[in-house]
Amino acid sequence: MNNKTVLVTGGAGYIGSHACIELLQAGFKVVVVDNLSNSKPESLTRVQQITGKSLSFYQADIRDKQALTEIFAKESPDTVIHFAGLKAVGESCEQPQLYYHNNVYGTLVLTEVMSQANVKQLVFSSSATVYGESSCPQYTEDFALGAINPYGRSKAMIEDILRDLSAADKISPTESPWKIALLRYFNPIGAHESGLIGEDPNGIPNNLMPYVAQVAIGKLTQLSVFGDDYPTRDGTGIRDYIHVVDLVKGHINAIAALNSEKFAAGACKAYNLGAGRGYSVLEIINAFEKVTGKTINYKISPRRAGDLAECFANPDLALKELDWKVEKTLDDMVTDTWNWQTKNPQGYI
Ligand code: NAD
Ligand code: UFG
Secondary structure, eight states: SSSOOEOOOOOOSSSHHHHHHHHTTTOEEEEEOOTTTTTTTTTHHHHHHHSSSEEEEEEEOTOOOOHHHHHHHHHHOEEEEOOOOOHHHHHHHHOOOHHHIIIHHHHHHHHHHHHHHTTOOOEEEEEEEGBOOOOOOOOOOSSSSSOOOOHHHHHHHHHHHHHHHHHHHHOOOOOOOOEEEEEEOEEOOOOTTTTSOOOOOOSSSOSSSHHHHHHHTTTTSSSEEOOOSSSSSSSSOEEOOEEEEHHHHHHHHHEEEEEEEEOTTTTTEEEEEEOOOOOEHHHHHHHHHHHHOOOOOEEEEEEOOTTTEEEEEOHHHHHHOOOOOOOOOHHHHOOOOOOOHOOOTTOOO
């Protein structure tokens, strides 16, 4: 036990549950706050089974200020990792108010409660979607922001709010200024190597990897490859896929950085969490076929609105300041996805 407590919002979800494992294994006391709007409590049961350690769970909405205030008073966290949020791009276009209320207002309430409890260390789940379209496909943190859908804009707005909070500390200095890491994820895939926890999307998946996995297991009949006429090496879209376990390790390193002298008091800094190289849709299909021995039934379909041809991270800043880089390979990502999918064909039930 390292005597530090981390409060994890959205800790029952896909990335949050993997983060809980790393936190428990690193000796942190873990407190999860999740309203279970997109997750099941079984994920947390399995986290405790994998680690042999227990955590505290509160089923609460981050917009419920009274509930959050009581949890902070009871648990006295040192740091917050803020995963809670809605994340479906299409749904955000249909129901923008829901996304701004849940993601932006939810974060406002969370930071108000944090201020009142004097808990000023925050690691936030941002996204590569905050970047605007760029002529260079490899994104560095100083690229212009320009999200193109309500989900991405909710993340960009939250980043603005968090930057404003840390700037306010400089105007009226306090004894415990904010220290905030904005982690911009590229494309998280994969699962814990135990196959006990993984991504459990509701309904038909929007994202490539869970869709491919469900075609491979026979739940879905055919994958649509959205466009084969992009200016890429094989015409299909290229993304920077990152193993979820590598991704959550970046959060542990971010906490270490926030606790160090090197991270300036009052700073709010963005870091890309990606591998720094991309794979095309066809390369993902080939890797899946190689690892599983299954043939993925697919057809070429029209481009999906809003998709970029190519997008991958420059992760140099995370290496330099967080001492973090990916360790796992595409084969690991596919093997672990398949292990989770075959052991849990219906997800958490
Ligand atoms: P997820 O849906 O599996 O997990 C999010 C969790 O937050 C869920 O358990 C949900 O029940 C909870 N939640 C949502 N709104 C809440 C609220 N108001 N109060 C309390 N709990 C609430 O999603 P994930 O893939 O684990 O993503 C975690 C975070 O990372 C999200 O903020 C997401 O936007 C961000 N992100 C995800 C990806 C990705 O591809 N998965 C990419 C970039 C960024
Ligand atoms: N794709 C298909 N068929 C599908 C699904 C996806 O061909 O059925 C293609 C897409 O066109 C794209 C690639 O696979 O070229 C990856 O698509 P995903 O939907 O898996 O991922 P995105 O890059 O579109 O977006 C994801 C998350 C966002 C997040 C972003 C960056 O959905 O929320 O990564 O982190 F912000």
